[in-house]
Amino acid sequence: MAYSGVRPTTRSRAMVSETRHLLFTVAPGAVWIVIFLVLPSAYLMSVAFMSTGIYGLPELPLSLESFRRLAGFGFLGWSPGNIYTLLRSLWQTLVSTALVMVVAYPIAYYITTCRERWRPIMLLLVVVPSWTNQVIRTFGWMNLLAPGTPLANLAELVGFIPPNMGLYPSNFAVTLGLVYNFLPFMVLPLYAAFEKLDTAQVQAAQDLYASPVRAFWHAVFPQTLPGLLAGTVLVAIPAFGMYVIPELLGGGKGMMLGNLVANQFAGSANWPLGAAGAILMLIATFIGLFAMRRIGKRLGGGEEVVI
Amino acid sequence: MTPSPLAPEPGTREPDAPRDTDNAAREASSIELLGLHKRFGKDTVALDGVDLTIRAGEFFTLLGPSGCGKTTLLRILAGLEEPDSGSLKIGGLDITDTPPHKRSVNTVFQSYALFPHLSVRDNLAFGLRMLGLPAAEREARVARIAEFIQLNDLVDRKVDQLSGGQRQRIALARALVCEPDVLLLDEPLSALDAGLRSQLQVELLRVQKRLGMTFVFVTHDQQEAMVMSDRIAVLDSGNIQQVGPPREVYERPVNAFVARFMGHDNLFPITRRAEGGWLTTELGDLRCDGEGAGDLLLIRPETLDLLPGEQPGENRLLATVGERLYRGSHAEYRLDIGQTSLQATVNNRGRHLPEVGERITVTVAADDLVTLGK
Structure with a gap:
């Protein structure tokens, strides 16, 4: 009985301190997200539903005109240009992600077979190029692929391109640029997956009558799937929205969705159309993420393996 | 002591013992090693000319300190390591150059090396799948071995949801279910605590006696070796020092190394x-x-x-x-x-x-x- 008066006080004090803890720990992050993610996104959404004003700036009244334009309906009737851009973005994403996988897989494996003290250096070699500005590196590729360069001459010689065309600007150059740019994002998660793998398991598979090839497919590959899926998310999403590489290496025919959006905020000046394009990108990205989650869950036997 | 999970119930058919009555098959599981040499790098001699005959159906232990070459010898038997010279016969057939997946030999690894991405059931079925057994027979044999080790309630679990002792049993069952001529065990009990360890020693011994399979067991624990083995080979720096039944090795060691390793100070x-x-x-x-x-x-x-x-x-x-x-x-x-x-x-x-x-x-x-x- 002596404590009956004390207990509620300590409890409410505990609650106060808990609230204060939350305020100090969660609040800064929440404020950050609201200012830099929620507000701009809300603004972007609202812009997409406005009409286009005189300098391409958004104006009232609300309108769905931008989405109509995005779907290809313009002053001169319907044109498939934007649909092509969307499809090209999806295709480039698909192809470059697949190629990144094919290139990164053996690299990641090779690094795990190196001596322990060499591994950080090998990883560094993979990562260091991405410390340089992306624009500069892409300009580098322009110099390597332009007409008259050794690479372009070689491609001409084997009949890969017509004379004096150069390897850039082209869709090929965009794919190459994307693969080059996103390689580290696939190598790192794959390396993590390989490093976790116990080599005794490979031997156990062989001991249990699996040939080297089957030991790989049944004991190694499934265990690297989480890394492969994580890498796919890290590569495919930014590749889908990529702006710099198609801008510099693609030319007029290599445009991707990111360029379409950027153009509406710059040269063509149609903010509502740009905002509508951005929303399309967001939706496509979410669909992609959702699909990856589903695949990940199925492959992981019901467990989360991606994000 | 509680009844062993691996002990047979009286009158029941022994689930995985097709070999213990079949003398021809038992003959297939004798092992002959002739002049095995193995070096790692330039200076490390793992095996320095090992000659050894292991009889069919024997519980044979390779005993020695770490670095004595016992694990290398076991890995050569499994085909996971190639000898520099010498030959290896199982059941009279030379298998020195046979790759591991074509040897009728299965291993219980020290780390168990269970597949974390597979359920217990799929771990047990792995070898049978690679052998190309039809699904129905595979399932029947997995079900039998799971019951044999009394873990049939756990077959749908993932490996990381099991305790150390359960993992050890799964590793043993995964190798046994393939019914190999020879079972190799690389310090399979070293990761377990003392109580569980002595319980599993007894179980392992009973399994071996029931199946009549040749077991080659690696350990650095002389007590464990004496409890389990029909015969022991004591190894030191790549050489076999003495081969014999536990009593002989303990009571009549041939040299100071064997005597000290068996625990003698006087x-x-x-x-x-x-x-x-x-x-x-x-x-x-x-x-x-x-x-x-x-x-x-x-x-x-x-x-x-x-x-x-x-x-x-x-x-x-x-x-x-x-x-x-x-x-x-x-x-x-x-x-x-x-x-x-x-x-x-x-x-x-x-x-x-x-x-x-x-x-x-x-x-x-x-x-x-x-x-x-x-």
Whole structure:
């Protein structure tokens, strides 16, 4: 009985301190997200539903005109240009992600077979190029692929391109640029997956009558799937929205969705159309993420393996 | 002790024992090793000319300290390591150049090496799948082995949801379900705590006796080796030091290394020999039956008897109790004799256990003394 008066006080004090803890720990992050993610996104959404004003700036009244334009309906009737851009973005994403996988897989494996003290250096070699500005590196590729360069001459010689065309600007150059740019994002998660793998398991598979090839497919590959899926998310999403590489290496025919959006905020000046394009990108990205989650869950036997 | 999960119920059919009545199949599981050499790099000699015959149906243990080559030898049997020279036959067939996946040999790995991405069921079925068995037979055999190791409730779990002892059983079952000619076990119990370990030692032994399969077992624990084995090979720096049944290796070690590895400390250089088997060591003169040609005298601590007071006589030594460790069932003594000391183990039969500082007499029978080479 002596404590009956004390207990509620300590409890409410505990609650106060808990609230204060939350305020100090969660609040800064929440404020950050609201200012830099929620507000701009809300603004972007609202812009997409406005009409286009005189300098391409958004104006009232609300309108769905931008989405109509995005779907290809313009002053001169319907044109498939934007649909092509969307499809090209999806295709480039698909192809470059697949190629990144094919290139990164053996690299990641090779690094795990190196001596322990060499591994950080090998990883560094993979990562260091991405410390340089992306624009500069892409300009580098322009110099390597332009007409008259050794690479372009070689491609001409084997009949890969017509004379004096150069390897850039082209869709090929965009794919190459994307693969080059996103390689580290696939190598790192794959390396993590390989490093976790116990080599005794490979031997156990062989001991249990699996040939080297089957030991790989049944004991190694499934265990690297989480890394492969994580890498796919890290590569495919930014590749889908990529702006710099198609801008510099693609030319007029290599445009991707990111360029379409950027153009509406710059040269063509149609903010509502740009905002509508951005929303399309967001939706496509979410669909992609959702699909990856589903695949990940199925492959992981019901467990989360991606994000 | 509780009934073993792997022990058969009386009258039931033994689930995975097609070989124990089949003599022809049992013959297929003898092992012959001839002149095996293996080096790692330039300087590390793992095996330095190993000749060994393991009989079909035998529980054979490779015993030695780490780095003695026992694991390398096991890996060569599995095909996971290639010998530099020498040959390897199982059931009379030379399999020196056969890759691991074509050998009828399965391994229980020290780390178990279970597949974390597969359920227990798929782990158990892995070998059968690779062998191309039809699904129905695969399932039947997996179900039988799961029941055999009494883990049939767990077959749908992932490996990381199992305890250490359960993983050990799955690793054993995953190898046994393939019904290999030879089962290799690489320190399979070393990761377990002492209680579980001794329980699984008994279970493993029963499984082997029931299946009649040849087991090659690697351990660095001489107690474990003695409990489990039909025969033991003691290895040191890539050489086999001694091969024999546990009693022989323990009671008649051929050299100082084997004696020390089997836990013997009472080794004394022989300084002089005389007629009638008399040997002189720093302890004094002792008479030894048997050939006694070696350079060292081995006195096993448990062969010694302690008499109260000073009672000189043949094969009696006067000593002072230097130290006593009371262990309940027995007591371990350090007895000081002159400049040296002698270890003795005395069973506690309720009689007087000499105290530290007491003067006593140590007696040993002449036929309990062993001499051995350096």
